[in-house]
Amino acid sequence: MVYKVDCLNILSKELICTKPNEYLSKHTTIGIGGKCRLLVLPHTQKEICKTIDFCRLNDVLYTKTGNGSNLVVADDGFDGVVIKLGKNFSHVVVQGASLFAQAGASGKKVFNVAKQHGLGGVEFLATLPATVGGAVCSNAGCFGKSMQDVVQKVWATDGMTMKEFCKQDIAFGYRDSIFKHNDFVITWVQFDLQKTDVCRIEKRWREILAYKKATQPLDKKSAGCVFKKCNGVSAGYYIDKLGLKGFCVGDAQISCKHAGFVVNNGGATSKQVIQLMGIIRQRCKQTFGITLEPEVVFLGSTDDFRRLSYTHGF
Ligand SMILES: Cc1cc2nc3c(=O)[nH]c(=O)nc-3n(C[C@H](O)[C@H](O)[C@H](O)COP(=O)(O)OP(=O)(O)OC[C@H]3O[C@@H](n4cnc5c(N)ncnc54)[C@H](O)[C@@H]3O)c2cc1C
CATH class of the missing domain: 3.30.465.10 (Uridine Diphospho-n-acetylenolpyruvylglucosamine Reductase; domain 3)
Structure with a gap:
């Protein structure tokens, strides 16, 4: 999309904390994602409203994120403004x-x-x-x-x-x-x-944390479970049954520790994650007759990302 020249510079000057052309890989726990036009890190409600109003008025795409721990962002990024609510708010x-x-x-x-x-x-x-x-x-x-x-x-x-x-x-x-x-x-x-x-309170928190540490790849970059439960059963159960633990597409790998997680071994791309998810989905359909639904949220506005998502049936 072509925006009016300097349109986002004007918005940027009116806000306390913004980052133009920021790589979203720095703002997702899986460490994947191209640039957005402008990352806004608002301090106040007024700044959030100002950003949304500005985007509406100027026909600029915008989206909202938090810690990016449930996101798979396109390698080509997001062609708009990302409002990230974090420490400032x-x-x-x-x-x-x-x-x-x-x-x-x-x-x-x-x-x-x-x-x-x-x-x-x-x-x-x-x-x-x-x-x-x-x-x-x-x-x-x-x-x-x-x-x-x-x-x-x-x-x-x-x-x-x-x-x-x-x-x-x-x-x-x-x-x-x-x-x-x-x-x-x-x-x-x-x-x-x-x-x-x-x-x-302390005991309950420690119990949950200990279980998570023992069963989930918390030392690796991921976006958590990539698929939702199906028929009340964790997607990881089905993926494990297929013997797919450790299976890779490039640097995107089905975790050896928890089959529901896809981890980034260093240079994984969104294309690789989506291809891997496509393979899992197809194998689950063939073997168990179930259709897994993504738990992760896809973010990206490029044709490339959309085409890839459709190819793999999401
Ligand atoms: C190691 C690991 C373990 C995990 N374990 C679990 C688990 O046990 N259970 C579980 O449910 N999830 C789990 N997750 C997934 C993830 O942590 C959750 O989904 C979490 O709620 C996402 O929060 P976030 O701030 O990172 O949101 P983001 O990933 O930034 O965004 C997620 C969605 O929320 C929307 N959003 C974010 N902020 C706002 C806002 N202010 N207003 C409106 N919409 C907003 C975004 O647009 C997006 O649709 C895990 C993830 C990881 C990496």
Whole structure:
């Protein structure tokens, strides 16, 4: 897409922290992704609204990200503005048993503040490499708990309006919420937690972390499980049954430790990840008659990426 000359320079000058032509591989945990036009790291809600309004007015594509731990970004990048909510937008405050977090706060930070106040329920969140906004969007979870169990309200903006979403409005589903299907950027999240003994909170967190360390390739670059559960069974179970652990396309490899994870052994590309996912999907269909659905979110606006995705049936 050809943008008006200097259009994004104007936006950049009005914001505190931006990075033009930034490689998104630096902002995804799998370490893959070409450049975006402009990366915006907002400090305030006003900056988020200003960015969205500017993009709308100038016909510039925009998207929202957190820690990039569930993303596979195209090698050709994203031809637009990426609004990344992270450390600059990560205040956390507690009122009684309610904890309010800005969307860029990490799961670990939310857990730490909750623990200081003797509030339990977010131990699972501390073991995910997630921001609060990303975790709400994906209804992330593990060990029998997910965001829908602890989130009470969400505030989000589409630039023009700031809307309060109660639990029903968020339409939480398995690794899904309304925010996967709309343009709203989550800004604040309210958690309702339980008064809990601090030792119990600490113990629960340690148990989950120990299990994750023992069963997941946390020392390697990845985007977590690439496919959702199917018929209540983890995709890793089926992939393991096919004997595909360790199988590679280039530097993209099905983890030897957990067959649901695709890891980047150094120079993996999005094309290789998608090819590998295509092979897994085809083999699962042939052998078990099941259709695996991606859990990772694809981000990219180039024709190349789209063509490749379609070729492999996503
Ligand atoms: C080692 C590893 C282990 C993992 N284990 C688990 C697990 O056990 N359970 C699990 O569920 N997931 C797991 N994941 C996946 C991932 O951590 C979660 O999906 C997480 O919630 C993504 O959060 P994020 O901030 O990284 O979001 P991103 O990856 O940046 O974005 C994910 C989605 O959220 C949207 N989004 C991000 N921020 C906002 C916002 N402010 N407003 C609106 N939309 C937004 C994005 O547009 C995108 O659609 C794992 C990943 C890794 C790398």
